[in-house]
Amino acid sequence: MKTLDTRRLRQIYEPKLFTVLRDGYSLPDLRRDLVAGLTVAIVALPLAMALAIASGTAPEKGLHTAIVAGFLISFFGGSRVQIGGPTAAFIPVVFVVIEKFGYGGLILCTLLAGFMLIGAGVLRLGVLMKYIPQPVVTGFTAGIAVSIFSSQIKDVLGLRMDAVPAEFFARWNAYFHNLDKFTPATVGVAAACLALIIVLRRWRPTWPGFLFAVVAGALATTLFALPTDTIASRFGGIPAALPQFEIPHIPFERTLELFPSAFTIAFLAGVESLLSAVVADGMTGGRHRSNGELVAQGIANIGAALFGGLPATGAIARTAVNIRSGGRSPIAGIAHAVFLLLFMLVVAPLMGYVPLGALAAVLLVVAWQMSDIESFRHLWKGPIGDRAVLLTTFVLTVMFDLTVAIEVGLVLASFLFMHRMSEVVELQSRVSLLEEDRDTADEPDQRAQLPPGVEAFQISGPLFFAVASRLDEVLDQFPVPPAVFILRMRLVPLIDASGVSALRQFLSRCERKGTRVILSGLREQPRRVLAQMQVVPDGKQLQFADNFAQAIVQSRLERTDVEEA
Structure with missing residues (x-):
């Protein structure tokens, strides 16, 4: 011991x-x-x-x-x-x-x-x-x-x-x-x-x-x-x-x-x-x-x-x-x-x-x-x-005091988080962090559906600043980067600016490693914020899918394109 x-x-x-x-x-x-x-x-x-x-x-x-x-x-x-x-x-x-x-x-x-x-x-x-x-x-x-x-x-x-x-x-x-x-x-x-x-x-x-x-x-x-x-x-x-x-x-x-x-x-x-x-x-x-x-x-x-x-x-x-x-x-x-x-x-x-x-x-x-x-x-x-x-922290830093700016910025961010979470609680009582997309009772053959070289993970709960940093750790779990990565987001009710920043960083890492990404099951708020912050599918490196089944079909096509390339 x-x-x-x-x-x-x-x-x-x-x-x-x-x-x-x-x-x-x-x-x-x-x-x-x-x-x-x-x-x-x-x-x-x-x-x-x-x-x-x-x-x-x-x-x-x-x-x-x-x-x-x-x-x-x-x-x-x-x-x-x-x-x-x-x-x-x-x-x-x-x-x-x-x-x-x-x-x-x-x-x-x-x-x-x-x-x-x-x-x-x-x-x-x-x-x-x-x-x-x-x-x-x-x-x-x-x-x-x-x-x-x-x-x-x-x-x-x-x-x-x-x-x-x-x-x-x-x-x-x-x-x-x-x-x-x-x-x-x-x-x-x-x-x-x-x-x-x-x-x-x-x-x-x-x-x-x-x-x-x-x-x-x-x-x-x-x-x-x-x-x-x-x-x-x-x-x-x-x-x-x-x-x-x-x-x-x-x-x-x-x-x-x-x-x-x-x-x-x-x-x-x-x-x-x-x-x-x-x-x-x-x-x-x-x-x-x-x-x-x-x-x-x-x-x-x-x-x-x-x-x-x-x-x-x-x-x-x-x-x-x-x-x-x-x-x-x-x-x-x-x-x-x-x-x-x-x-x-x-x-x-x-x-x-x-x-x-x-x-x-x-x-x-x-x-x-x-x-x-x-x-x-x-x-x-x-x-x-x-x-x-962002604006409050910036203005207070410039015109008043850095200490006050940090304190007020963190307090505002905390209140904003609590407000967002209060809205989420009405929709979903259990909120978990990023987790592996394991086999579940309603989808027992989930892993079996994945083609070779394709991996899938699921995010459960809001992708906000307190959990966004964990998204970058996902790729570290694979000794060999997958050819296609399906990120399931049907259980993500909302995403904030820090979450989008983490997602952009994750997409950049995937691009450097030669991994194409498919986001499946996007809800209305995440889809709207992603579009607002210009994270949109390009038809090649990043694609959207309405559900997991469609994502698997797209992954097979992407896998073929990668092998041909």
């Missing part, structure tokens, strides 16, 4: 680094991970500085975070390829905390968030993160993107003005009152760097566009003696030294005031890290340990705070770069942190020449990527309740 408990705990919390080393790690593996780590470090270098400046602190704070937290997340994490560090999601909350409570207040917030994340991992709450509705996630993510864009106007235009207010309306009011104080050279540098990043992303997507833009901006500013702010002119440069273990004055007496902001940091760190891990799993075919990942995020945030850094989490974009560069183990993330440390020690004096307009251009691109316009448009086509949650 004790052995089983130990094995179970190891499966939940053992860092993937230990698993990789135990399973065998070769010299070619090390070579690939080192190349990937170097590539990610090149991408992370300008981004870490830009995120720190946008958060209202010195650029070295971002580098310290990427080094310390990046190392700890890879060392203790539950994902093989996760890359950790500062991310844009934290900018609005960090900026406000520093403005109201000083940097010591941020340290306390980050420490509290770290302990919250460790607690969430120990309590095994990682699995609950997937129950956050998609409209809430997309709403506050898009809102954060607008906030980041708003925070960069001063450095993009080179406005000669005092500190920028944290509040959205006060900030733009200050911008409009200082528009006559813009700096043409700064506008030119920012515009040129932005254009260079866009061109490189279009024509050379594998090149580190951020780094090229920052280097080009620094060269232009230095060679032509352009009158624009640089890291050196505003912050006095970046010290070429190791991150120091140092604890500034921490206002413990204001812990209760800081608790909501700490919860927001913990929430963002947990959600973004697990979303990044899920994306990484989809790209590599692996499986992360969600609760172990939360514990690692907590350790990393405590470590970053004690070394004078910022909040940290898993970074989706840098994780994707790591995977595309060949990284397949936590060694790549550790190497990325080591390379960043070497960069800081060797080229720190040169970083002082980097113009702030170039870093602002980097963050404008980050904000655009983060806005995820396509997902916003897609969800906007969903039911009116999901649109209300």
Whole structure:
């Protein structure tokens, strides 16, 4: 019994680094991970500085975070390829905390968030993160993107003005009152760097566009003696030294005031890290340990705070770069942190020449990527309740407070869910989750009817945000993907926007695996919402069938087409 408990705990919390080393790690593996780590470090270098400046602190704070937290997340994490560090999601909350409570207040917030994340991992709450509705996630993510864009106007235009207010309306009011104080050279540098990043992303997507833009901006500013702010002119440069273990004055007496902001940091760190891990799993075919990942995020945030850094989490974009560069183990993330440390020690004096307009251009691109316009448009086509949650979360994030936005968004989504479930209860007293389409008394020969290479599953109950994520696990049960997959939906009384998003992701996975899909027995509400969100049969990859018998007939034809193809 004790052995089983130990094995179970190891499966939940053992860092993937230990698993990789135990399973065998070769010299070619090390070579690939080192190349990937170097590539990610090149991408992370300008981004870490830009995120720190946008958060209202010195650029070295971002580098310290990427080094310390990046190392700890890879060392203790539950994902093989996760890359950790500062991310844009934290900018609005960090900026406000520093403005109201000083940097010591941020340290306390980050420490509290770290302990919250460790607690969430120990309590095994990682699995609950997937129950956050998609409209809430997309709403506050898009809102954060607008906030980041708003925070960069001063450095993009080179406005000669005092500190920028944290509040959205006060900030733009200050911008409009200082528009006559813009700096043409700064506008030119920012515009040129932005254009260079866009061109490189279009024509050379594998090149580190951020780094090229920052280097080009620094060269232009230095060679032509352009009158624009640089890291050196505003912050006095970046010290070429190791991150120091140092604890500034921490206002413990204001812990209760800081608790909501700490919860927001913990929430963002947990959600973004697990979303990044899920994306990484989809790209590599692996499986992360969600609760172990939360514990690692907590350790990393405590470590970053004690070394004078910022909040940290898993970074989706840098994780994707790591995977595309060949990284397949936590060694790549550790190497990325080591390379960043070497960069800081060797080229720190040169970083002082980097113009702030170039870093602002980097963050404008980050904000655009983060806005995820396509997902916003897609969800906007969903039911009116999901649109209300999406819009409310977005507006509250932009104009008021991220903590309030998340709380209100989750409460609205919960009420919306309860309302929908109350309507379903009238139709069906028993509601189950996704289950295998087993033989039943009224259909004893169901399995016998399936042609070779055809599989069938049934969904019983509403396909809403709390069960939508399980749909993606269906294909993992087959060692060899079926040629045709019948998804029986006659027992699905309703579907929401998150359910449609999960279904679209499932269809995309089937298409990549060469599996054609037939949806049978669609009811009125699911059929209407699917059409509304443009999930319609194309006659080839996706088909609809009125019932299971018709689906079997269509599957035989599809099976023949696949064999002929």
